[in-house]
Amino acid sequence: MISCKKCGCSLSETLVNTDGFVFCPACAVPFIVRVYPAASATVSVDQGPDAARKEEQAGCFYHPGRPAEVVCAGCGRFICALCEVDLQHRHFCPACVRQQMEKEESAEIVRAHVRFDKIAFYLAIVPLFVWPATLLTGPAAMIMGIRYWNRPVSLVTTGRPRLAAAVLVGGLQTLGWLSLVVVVLAGILK
């Protein structure tokens, strides 16, 4: 049963899958609701742990009581439907998925990216307002920009303008401080 998000009244089937938006009969809020075939699919749970395990059928590596359904594309172990993880049309067991997550090998399972480009950029720009801090943050931004240049920035961002700016600005700040040190030392030595 589909209900209106605003008033909670149930919506009839004529109000879903329309071309344009329609109005809720109770609260008159315009909406579009698209229902897809997956909504009517049901989960089959006929293969519980106590299901009769056929003699000729292999068991799951992790759940010996359950029949195997697919083979892990990573390690080749037989796994059941509970253990199977579907990634880019390939089936993996939890151990292989965990390995991929640790090594960030597959873009399909990356849940988050630390934005080193943003950190380096802020590290280079923000301390300009408190300029003595650039003695530390300038080199830090430059090193961070170089260190993480080859790492993927994000799943949806390909360019590295922030990293380039961080390296440039951090490098200039470092150069400035080095020049200052050289000038001061030269003055002292004279």
Next chain:
Amino acid sequence: MKACSRYRFLSRNFPVFPLQRVSLWLGDDHLLYTRHGAAEDRYRRFYFKDLQRISVYRTPRAFLQTGLLALFLASVLLGALISGHTGWRVFWAMTGCLFAWWLVRSAAGGHSCACWVKTAVGETRVRAPARMRQAEQMLKRIQPLIERAQTSHAVETETGATDREVPLDAASPSPLDKDKVLATPADDSWPHRESPPRPELLP
């Protein structure tokens, strides 16, 4: 890590709550909902074969926002009129231009909306299509992809027999499909072939 440029942009938004830029991207077989934090991007994937429902409701937010901006603009223009100094007038005029640009942009965007995506796991509020027009365009764009993904999955479910072999690169059965069969791993591209240590038994 695979190439990262395979996502196509769908929509973005910068909601006041949570104060975090969000965007929606179109992948090969899924939607990628991204929350851009100050130092971290967080992703959520909605696979086409798992999408059960997408609901888009019109909200009054854009109307309120436009009204508020018009009020600000009027205040700024009033400030420009009553200020005697030329410097202040220039300041108020520049501020007014900023608000005017924002107002036009807000008014031209059309009605705002709230979008929910439902899968078997649950229903999630997706904040990326902020306007009805964007949401309608997004729905038009992803509709054939979802239908194709779910139709091919349904056909596979109907024709699936327990004694046939399914190649690993074929369309994958969804978690709902229990007519899966044993398949032989034939892909040698996997970087580590040795068996990983056996983890703890799952409950």
